[in-house]
Amino acid sequence: MSDSIGVHAHSHSHSHPASSPDEVVRVSCVKHRYEDGTEVALCGLDVVARKGQRVAVLGPNGSGKTTMLFHLLGLLRSEEGIVEVFGVDPARHWKDVRKRIGVVLQNVDEQILAPSVLDDVAFSPRQYGMPEPQVRERVSAVLARLGIEHLSARVPHNLSGGEKRKVALAGALVMDPELLVLDEPFEGLDPASRGELIALICEHAEQGGTVIMSTHDIDTVPEFADYCYVLASGGAIVLEGTPAEVFAHPDVLAGGNIRPPLLAEMFARLRALDPGAPAPELTVDAAARALADWKCGRA
Amino acid sequence: MLHRAVPGAKLLAFALVLTGVVASANVLVVGGIALTLVAVIVALRLPWRPMLLLALYPGIFGAIYSFAVATDLLSASLIILKAITAALVAVLLMFTTPYPQVFAPIQRVLPAVIGDALLMTYRSLFLLLEKFSHTLTAVRLRAGLIGANPIRSAATITRSLGGVLLYSIDLSQRTHDVMYLRGYDGRLVVTPQPSVSAWIDRGVAIVGAAIGVMAVAWRIWWPGLNPYAWIPPLVAMVLLVVALAWRVFRKEPV
């Protein structure tokens, strides 16, 4: 991956040329105007997700992350700009791509459709006409993968927040989607569940799937994301790069009202106090090792 | 046990019993049907509290309607009882069958747009009732429903109604969005539930037919039958007592 970070200002909207064949998602200067005058302009940089990538879209509340995801899902239609998922406009051709996309939205309660966990997870495969024995097989497999088979006969509304999220995730994964779209998936999860979710995301990417998610949980980002896009308020896409690259620009982040991860900030201050301090590490393990090495003079 | 019956049989029974209830003009006949349904609920260990509560709600509709047209207490009771009984049948169906299994066959015979709208109405109804009761409670706590100033109360209520309206519209749209994202496109697709026991299916259909036919026959030949109008409620009472005894002495669910 190249070192350069695509921080550049645009004074007019345009799309970047040449999409490569393994491109799964592309969002290029999409503007949306809500009823009450709220405007979201996802311009500045193109948001691209490639096959096998785990992309995080960062930004504070109010920056348009959910708007972008809704465009990807075809729920909002763009009149100008480009939105492409698997090469087509999802708003106009949702049926062509829906089986390849799994979604978990922010509000889990609104996503539960059926009176039992099993029926809820089985909703999609049944709607697509899959024969029942195959449906049962897939549902058991995905419930086992998420560790919730014991909940299969339960009523989803009575489950805890974390369990509900797993049910929603199971519903998204049951069709073996190539692309996972997640909106604030870590919201309300306890640390154990958060770890499980991260493991799942990495597993999905290892098997060739793509993940694009929005989050404002900055500290977790380095643990699961290959690539980040940073949105500022109003939807402007101001920064892109790997987590290390992105978090090395605290000034840009601060301008967009984003606090860099605690570790990044710590290393930055450490550098300011002592120029010999080690390079920033963004995961706890790596940071501990770097500091230990530095102390022992092995930096 | 009703859970195991095929949805088609249950829908048929539902339609037949409902026809009987709607056609009937005899308070005791309808009362008998209502008691029989309660007996079923009791015998099958279904959650009677929420079911009865839901069934009583349309009684309010019935009461409003009867205020406009009924002439005496008896005809008013008939209207209200019909409303409650019809609701009981519906509740019995909905509590023993997952809603996709209920709506899929209905949607198959209707134009796609109407079937879709029917499903959305069903889902919106529950969301709205919950939200409305929360809001009403809040208003009641704050301003009193019909307090010292009925005009201001009305204004407060309508303003909260506006909020509830928007909430309900948004929620309905989001529910539809989620269904759309997961593959729904106006018609629910369900895998037909295989028949567990032909006897249960037939039994349900036959009982439904019996009730429906009895009610309709009673409506047609009422001059001759009415003197015996005490029989249906009595039979139903007996069934209810038997059901209660069954519940008490047999611990496992059916």
Added chain:
Amino acid sequence: MSHIHIPDGVLPLWLIAVGWIAAGALTALAVRRASNHDLRRRIPLVGAMAALMLVGMSSEIIPIAYHINLTVLAGILLGPWLSIITALIVNVMLALVGHGGVTVIGLNTLVIVAEMVVGWFLFGQFARVFGRRRPAVSAAGATVLALIVSTTLLVGIVALGGSPAATRESGAFNPATLSFANPFGGGVVTNVIVAPQAEQPAPKLPVARFAIMVYLLGSVGWLIEALITALIVGFVARVRPGLVFEGASAEPVRAPLGDEGTHT
């Protein structure tokens, strides 16, 4: 008084049949028009409005057994084609729970559709005159006129049905003799417990008298409904103008999600 409170067995069969046929034709047309993509995406709105109308009709804001219909409100938000579908669904569900007769579903649908569509149309016209900044005024005017139209339709139906129907409709109360007529005519119900009684003759009431009474009593309802509709429409127009002014042809209107974007 948009919902006809006429029980079954009162109106002549031919009138009932006409009602069903006309409602059926309208519905078929509406289904055709609503099946194109844009209107189909607004089906959730139909669900929400139908549910609202059902709930509204059971809520008594003023405790004189007047219930709000919210029909004109729904008509404004839905537009004509979706209104027809909504009216049908609401009527069927109301009939099933006992609020209204089953045979008169056809006629009921026609009356409610008239109310919704006239209300929608008039609102559009008034909005052009009074401007978008005063939607409450347009809504109030549209509601009153739409209700007058539907009440007139109601009187027309009753007139076509003959005098006995007139007596039975208006709360079955005969102001001339200050007595109630039995809508179930035949003592079918009273036969149950007491000894069989002779069939009660239905008192005659000229349609004109009925009409006057309905218009007088109805006008109170019209004003209340107009006020409520105006308040709600005003509220919605401020917060989500697209719902109110664009009609049913626009894309589904979505609220900004969680405080997104910049506010102009």
